[in-house]
Ligand code: ATP
């Protein structure tokens with residue numbers, strides 16, 4: 537029988553769409569999704585299992601699935617020892633402690649003796665213990681942010697992305713316990729053939745991620761500015777330089793990273809670059 541790598545993804549929720557998009561950008565295609573538990577790819581030895589995110593670490597640990605895509609926050613809260621094989625860069629959020637905005641917060645000693653509502657008792661418990669704070673952890677499974685207004689707790693420990701949910705509930709963030717993003721986790725002892733499929737998938741994921749993080753840039757410059765501009769554009773090796781029909785001018789092509797994109801563009805303009813074009817990259821093979 538042909539070996540197939542089982543990949544667990546969230547059935548529906550904040551991770552689902554980005555997880556499926558990533559897999560599809562890796563060139564792996566699936567039959568249209570019809571309320572099923574699993575689906576096998578047409579063109580790659582992968583089967584998707586659609587599960588609740590909280591169940592994914594346990595299922596990977598028990599080998600029901602070989603790998604899975606989950607938020608790091610869930611992985612750490614479950615305390616299951618799995619290998620993070622790739623950070624995926626989406627569903628970024630943080631786990632933080634928040635208190636009502638009129639609370640006179642003086643650092644984490646102010647949490648002493650409070651009731652703190654959370655869906656993350658393990659991570660919160662570890663944090664309190666590490667900081668020598670004794671507080672009561674009230675575990676609830678959802679809508680944590682309303683706990684202070686209904687009198688259930690004086691503080692909350694919850695997942696935040698923009699922070700607007702906290703603000704609209706009259707809360708302010710006072711401590712950040714964890715910064716999280718989606719990660720690909722794997723069972724630590726995959727059989728050889730599954731490991732090979734995982735390596736192929738990882739190679740594609742890294743190419744997609746690199747492409748998403750970089751832009752292809754084309755610009756025109758007077759020949760005397762080429763050295764300066766080259767030093768600003770490291771590219772994959774060094775920029776391509778092509779002569780323009782107009783004497784004394786060249787066209788330079790390179791790749792720039794999204795993180796320092798605007799800074800580089802500014803410096804390029806100062807160095808004499810003109811007609812700058814920036815184009816998305818579909819795949820980048822490293
Ligand atoms: P499930 O029904 O699968 O258990 P869920 O309700 O527990 O889903 P979601 O709300 O869909 O989970 O969130 C999934 C993950 O998305 C979170 O664990 C976290 O890693 C990430 N995330 C990103 N931003 C946020 C946010 N603002 N609130 C909650 N989770 C977020």
Ligand code: ZN
Nearest residue numbers: 588589590591
């Ligand atoms: Zn969940």
